[in-house]
Amino acid sequence: MSAAPALPRAWRDGQLAVLLLLPIALINAIGFILPVLNLARYSFNRSRIGGGIEQVFTWENWAGLLSDPFYLELVLNSVWISLAITLTTLVVSYPIALYLHRASGSWRTFLTVLVISPLLTSAVVRTYGWIAILTDDGPVVSAIKALGLPAPSLMFNIKGVFIGLTEILMPYMILALMAGFGRLDPRVEEAARTLGATPARTFRKVILPLTLPGIALGCLLCFVLAVSSFITPKLMGGGRVFLLATEIYDQAIVTLNWPLASTLSILVLIVFGAALWAYSAVLRRLD
Amino acid sequence: MPTTSAPDEHLRLEGIGVSFGAVNVIPSLDLSVRKGEMVAFLGPSGCGKTTTLRIIAGLNKPSRGSIMVGGRDITHLPIHDRDMGMVFQSYALFPHMDVSHNVQFGLQMRNVPAREAEKRAAQALEMVQLGHLAHRKPKELSGGQQQRVALARALVIEPSILLLDEPLSNLDAKLRDEMRVQIRALQQESGITAVFVTHDQVEALSMCDRVVVMRGGRVEQFGTPTEVYERPATAFVANFVGRTNRLKGTVTAQGTLTGAGQQLRSATRLPAGAVDILVRPHRIRLQETGEADNKVEGTVSTITFIGDLVQYGVSVGGEEIVVEEATRRGRSPLAAGDSVTLGWSAEDTLIYPAGEK
Numbered sequence: 182m183s184a185a186p187a188l189p190r191a192w193r194d195g196q197l198a199v200l201l202l203l204p205i206a207l208i209n210a211i212g213f214i215l216p217v218l219n220l221a222r223y224s225f226n227r228s229r230i231g232g233g234i235e236q237v238f239t240w241e242n243w244a245g246l247l248s249d250p251f252y253l254e255l256v257l258n259s260v261w262i263s264l265a266i267t268l269t270t271l272v273v274s275y276p277i278a279l280y281l282h283r284a285s286g287s288w289r290t291f292l293t294v295l296v297i298s299p300l301l302t303s304a305v306v307r308t309y310g311w312i313a314i315l316t317d318d319g320p321v322v323s324a325i326k327a328l329g330l331p332a333p334s335l336m337f338n339i340k341g342v343f344i345g346l347t348e349i350l351m352p353y354m355i356l357a358l359m360a361g362f363g364r365l366d367p368r369v370e371e372a373a374r375t376l377g378a379t380p381a382r383t384f385r386k387v388i389l390p391l392t393l394p395g396i397a398l399g400c401l402l403c404f405v406l407a408v409s410s411f412i413t414p415k416l417m418g419g420g421r422v423f424l425l426a427t428e429i430y431d432q433a434i435v436t437l438n439w440p441l442a443s444t445l446s447i448l449v450l451i452v453f454g455a456a457l458w459a460y461s462a463v464l465r466r467l468d
Numbered sequence: 469m470p471t472t473s474a475p476d477e478h479l480r481l482e483g484i485g486v487s488f489g490a491v492n493v494i495p496s497l498d499l500s501v502r503k504g505e506m507v508a509f510l511g512p513s514g515c516g517k518t519t520t521l522r523i524i525a526g527l528n529k530p531s532r533g534s535i536m537v538g539g540r541d542i543t544h545l546p547i548h549d550r551d552m553g554m555v556f557q558s559y560a561l562f563p564h565m566d567v568s569h570n571v572q573f574g575l576q577m578r579n580v581p582a583r584e585a586e587k588r589a590a591q592a593l594e595m596v597q598l599g600h601l602a603h604r605k606p607k608e609l610s611g612g613q614q615q616r617v618a619l620a621r622a623l624v625i626e627p628s629i630l631l632l633d634e635p636l637s638n639l640d641a642k643l644r645d646e647m648r649v650q651i652r653a654l655q656q657e658s659g660i661t662a663v664f665v666t667h668d669q670v671e672a673l674s675m676c677d678r679v680v681v682m683r684g685g686r687v688e689q690f691g692t693p694t695e696v697y698e699r700p701a702t703a704f705v706a707n708f709v710g711r712t713n714r715l716k717g718t719v720t721a722q723g724t725l726t727g728a729g730q731q732l733r734s735a736t737r738l739p740a741g742a743v744d745i746l747v748r749p750h751r752i753r754l755q756e757t758g759e760a761d762n763k764v765e766g767t768v769s770t771i772t773f774i775g776d777l778v779q780y781g782v783s784v785g786g787e788e789i790v791v792e793e794a795t796r797r798g799r800s801p802l803a804a805g806d807s808v809t810l811g812w813s814a815e816d817t818l819i820y821p822a823g824e825k
Contacts, residue, residue, distance in 0.1 A: 368560040371527050372618075374547040375554040376625065377577035386573070390564045467564075 217450070223443035232437030242444040252445075259425040260452060263407035266343060267400050270350045274399070277351075278358035279392075282365065296355050304349055308416045311345040312336060315417075337419025345417045350406055354399040361395020393467055401460040405453055425449055478503035478661045479524070479629055484533035486519055486685070494519060494685035496533065506655050506662040508672035511682035512708070517665045518633055520682075524663065525631055526550050537628055548577070553622030553660075557634040559614040561606040567593065567617050568602040574625035592624035593617070595654065612643045619651065623658065630655065630662040636671060648675055669709045673697065681705045703820040706746045713752075713789050715745040717819065725819065729785040733761045734817035742822035747812055749792040754780060754802070756811025764789075764810045768802050782808060 224242055227235040246252045281292055299307060315321055315335040326332045335341055365388065373383040411426035418427070425445060433442035479501040486494040494516045501507050509517035522528040524535060526547035534543040542550055553574075561570050568589050575585035593599045596616035606614055615635055622630060635651070636644045652675045655662050666672050672679045673693040681688045681696060681704075689701035700706035703714075717727030719740050725732045727745045734745070756763055766789065770781035773795075780791045780802065789810065802808065 364563055366558070366560065368556050368558050369562060371525075371547075372554065372556060372560040372621075373562070373573065374527070375525050375550070375552055375631075376574035376621070377548045377551070378573075379546075379548050382577065387562060 220443045220446055223440055224447050226440040226443075228438045228440045232439075234439055242440050246441075246444055246448070255423055255425060255428055256448065256452070258423065259408055262339065262343070262424065263404050266346050266350065266407045267403045269343070269347050270354045270403050271396065271400060273347065274351050274354040274358060275392075275396075278355045278362065278395070279388075281355070282359055282362045283367070296352055299349070300352050304410075304412050305416075307349055308345055308413045311341070311348065312417060315341050315344060336417065337421060339418070339422050341417040341419075342414045342422050345413045346407055346410060349410075349413060350403045353406060354403050357399035357402050358392070358395040361398045362392055364391045364394065394464065397460055397463045397467075401456055404456050408449060408452060425452075476502045476504075478538060479663070480536040481520070481524075482534045482536065484520065484523060484530045484535070486516070486523070486528070487531045492685065494530075497685070497687065499680065499687070499690070501661060501663065502677075503661055504659045505677040506652070506664060506675060508676035508679045509663065509665045509682055510667070510669060510672040510679050510709070511688075512667060515682040516685040517667075517680075517682050521631055521633055521663060521665045524629070525552050525554050551625075551628045552631055553625055553627035553629070554631040555615070555618045555622050555633065555635045557637050559606070559611075559618045559638075561614055561617055561621070563606055566603050566605055567598065567609070570606065570617055571621045571624050574621060578625065588624055589620075592620040595623070596620045596650070611639055612647065615639065615647065616650075619654065623654065623660070626658075626660075628661070630660050632662065632664045634665055634667070636666070636668075644671075651675065673709070679709075681708060683708075700746075700818060703744055703746060703818075706818055706820075710748060711790075711792075712746045712748050712818075715747070715787055715789070716822070717743045717745040719743055719819070725817075728764050728787060728789070730764065732817060733814040734819050735814045736817075736819050738819050738821065743819045744822050746818040746820065747789070747816055749779070749790045750777075751812050751816040752789065752791045753811045754782075754791050754793055754808050756809045758811075760811030761814040762810075762812050762817060766808055766810055768804050768806045768808055771802065771804060780808075782810060784810070 223234075225238045225240070227237050227239055227241060229235055277296065281289060281296065284292060313319060317332070317334065317336065319336075322332050322335060333340070335344065369391070370383055370387060373387045374380075378386060408424075409426055411424070411430050414422050414424050414427050415430065418424075425448070429442050429445045429449070432438045432445065477500050479499075481497055481499040484494060484497040484499075485492065497516075497520060509520060511517050519528055523530050526542075526545065530543070534541055536542065537550075562573065565573070568586065571589035571592050572585045575588060576582075580588070590599060590602065593602055596619055598613060598616055598620065601609060601613065601617075606617065609617065615638075619635070632651070636647050639647060648671060664671070664676055673696070676693065678690065678692055679696045680690045683704055689696055689705045691699075691701075696705060696709050700709065706712050707714075715727045717725060717732065719725050719738050721740045723737065723740070725734050725743070725745070727743075732745065753760070764784050766782040766784040768780055769783045769788065770779075772779040772781075776795060777792050778795055778801065780793070782789045782791055791810065
């Protein structure tokens with residue numbers, strides 16, 4: 182023990198940091214970076230009919246993607262629907278998160294568990310649950326019909342996907358919002374009230390700005406999850422709702438066109454990159 | 469029972485009570501504060517002082533009773549219409565606004581034109597000597613600076629009452645002394661009625677015109693600092709405000725007071741029975757040579773040097789009396805075991821029925 186080399190402290194700490202980071206760096210490299218690089222490489226291969234892949238370097242997939250209005254529409258559609266779903270999820274989750282943030286003790290614990298509990302069931306099961314609820318002879322449509330209103334079609338179209346995804350994403354949104362509500366101090370709200378702010382103005386001038394970090398985080402998370410979700414759109418869209426994720430699935434599994442599926446996947450990654458950039462831009466402005 | 473209102477009364481609490489279920493946190497509180505005076509709510513934690521302040525601000529709802537400001541009943545007025553300036557212990561500045569916008573906030577809520585709001589905020593910040601920090605964010609300021617911003621923010625709206633909730637408790641001792649002087653000066657300059665919640669007797673006595681000593685949701689005493697210190701209404705007040713010795717004693721049927729094994733004289737009269745005798749340590753002379761209302765023989769048992777004070781523990785009979793003396797240079801101190809004659813006046817001999825805490 183006495184022969185331990187007298188290394189400079191900073192150097193030893195640096196070594197330790199590298200050592201501690203090595204496992205996760207390895208896992209990330211093998212499990213994420215390499216496959217993504219592989220995927221990027223695939224997007225330059227040529228697809229043969231019947232699922233064959235020709236190892237070449239061609240821009241055909243990318244050129245085809247950018248010149249075909251179907252794909253442009255697909256991307257815009259996916260981004261637009263995901264944004265709308267994210268916004269809806271935010272609006273319905275925000276009051277719940279705010280209430281949970283203010284609740285205390287065992288009541289808060291109970292409600293938090295209640296919020297998280299849907300995550301214990303797989304999205305597939307919950308999606309089938311929604312199908313049962315929203316289907317043409319389901320309880321919701323029946324109730325609307327009983328009121329004498331025209332029966333809406335809520336299933337196997339974009340409406341169903343919208344409702345289902347919103348509910349599925351709510352727990353994530355609520356947790357992200359609560360994580361970002363740290364700056365919201367009840368005393369600060371009270372200060373605003375004593376200074377003459379009505380509850381509405383307190384919300385707009387104090388609560389909303391102070392919860393923006395949570396809103397940004399929740400929206401980033403839910404947007405990414407919405408764009409990449411494919412079980413719910415697949416099952417609830419009834420094959421009539423075309424989104425990026427479902428198209429990737431179709432190309433990879435049904436058509437066996439892996440190069441095109443890879444190209445679309447990289448496109449999704451680019452969309453995520455843009456979302457992440459927007460998120461950090463918002464955070465920078467808040468600081 | 470409503471007290472008769474003074475002609476210059478500004479704030480008045482009538483039968484204010486707070487109950488949580490069956491628990492009476494505040495049974496019934498009556499209080500009258502004059503225009504332009506600063507009143508301290510002093511008491512240990514849990515005595516209801518902060519709750520009462522928050523009721524005045526409208527942040528808590530009383531279970532019963534009413535609050536009047538300038539003769540107007542504001543009990544059911546929403547917080548934002550009450551026109552109170554409040555300073556919180558944790559400063560509660562808006563972290564997303566710079567100092568100037570923090571101060572302007574109340575003016576904006578009153579729809580003061582932007583240019584005027586900016587001007588008045590600048591003046592208010594000058595008043596607390598922070599004009600040069602107007603464009604900093606609160607987190608870039610020290611605790612003392614933040615509390616001064618909070619003060620400027622509360623005063624700039626020229627509220628009818630300034631409410632201060634332990635504003636100095638998060639500051640270090642030296643800063644606290646400075647802020648005490650500054651808050652008092654600002655309050656007197658503006659002539660604003662102020663309520664100051666604190667658990668620190670020094671703050672209450674040194675800053676305020678009158679002090680409400682509270683315990684368990686009740687008012688123990690409401691009086692000037694001198695009254696509260698010199699003529700504590702209860703043994704609790706005597707103990708809480710300043711230090712004190714407590715001796716067991718009795719009052720005989722003839723009205724004679726005995727304690728520390730001998731007859732004592734007090735300016736107060738109590739009916740016959742067991743009593744507690746309270747004497748402040750610094751009102752006792754250690755080596756009494758002349759005449760004194762009360763003279764007691766004892767032996768020095770402990771000596772504690774505090775700096776500006778020396779604290780002597782003197783055993784008298786079976787009891788220990790603490791005596792405090794200002795330290796003086798060139799004076800030979802007493803030693804443990806020395807015999808001393810303690811002397812103090814009848815006015816300084818406070819007596820209360822025994823067992824009162």
